[in-house]
Amino acid sequence: MTQFCRSREENFINWAQKNTCLLCNYPLALRKHLHHIIARDDGGPNHYLNLIALCPNHQWLVERIKRHIIPRQGSSSDDWLRAGTAALQVYKELSEEVRHTLDILSMPHRLSNVIKNGVPEYLIEKAANDLMIEDARLLDDINKKRPRIFLSPESVRIDDASIDTQAHKIACQVGLGFYSEVITAHMQKLNLPYKAIINEGQGPA
Numbered sequence: 001m002t003q004f005c006r007s008r009e010e011n012f013i014n015w016a017q018k019n020t021c022l023l024c025n026y027p028l029a030l031r032k033h034l035h036h037i038i039a040r041d042d043g044g045p046n047h048y049l050n051l052i053a054l055c056p057n058h059q060w061l062v063e064r065i066k067r068h069i070i071p072r073q074g075s076s077s078d079d080w081l082r083a084g085t086a087a088l089q090v091y092k093e094l095s096e097e098v099r100h101t102l103d104i105l106s107m108p109h110r111l112s113n114v115i116k117n118g119v120p121e122y123l124i125e126k127a128a129n130d131l132m133i134e135d136a137r138l139l140d141d142i143n144k145k146r147p148r149i150f151l152s153p154e155s156v157r158i159d160d161a162s163i164d165t166q167a168h169k170i171a172c173q174v175g176l177g178f179y180s181e182v183i184t185a186h187m188q189k190l191n192l193p194y195k196a197i198i199n200e201g202q203g204p205a
Helices: 007-016 056-066 075-092 096-106 110-116 121-143 160-167 176-189
Strands: 033-036 051-054
Touching: 007 033, 007 051, 033 056, 051 056, 056 075, 056 096, 096 121, 110 121, 121 176
Parallel strands: none
Antiparallel strands: 033 051
């Protein structure tokens, strides 16, 4: 689903992805779909670190892979089968790196789904902490695939002049504080206490 956002978010995404789809060289100026890393269905916020831009083909592919429940018998089942078969064929022909990114993007957010069904009060703090770590891993996995990324000065030190050429080679652990705004917004949408997740010393494993 296409998601429109404010110019601040869109400007960041265009810059971070060098004005191309995250998965190919398709120019974002022609057409783009803004895709939530933590899905909106799972409470993912409209934050620039939770949004990536995909070309129409790759957005369709992600959604087709992620929403894989076969409908009941009828014409919709036939349409689903044809589209699913086509998506699988396209997927098989992609590079290993692109397939890996698609796998991450199309994986259901396990903890969000569990938490939305209700958490006993005595487990809320643990659920919040587990969700924070899950969110940070997911955001880190995808954000570091952008050609340009923000880097925590404490995590990596490189000259400003060379950041564009080196950033795409760096798979650094930027720490939970880097994604705190996204995680805070996600926690609020799921009615979980943000105070339970403040732990700057713990990064994605």
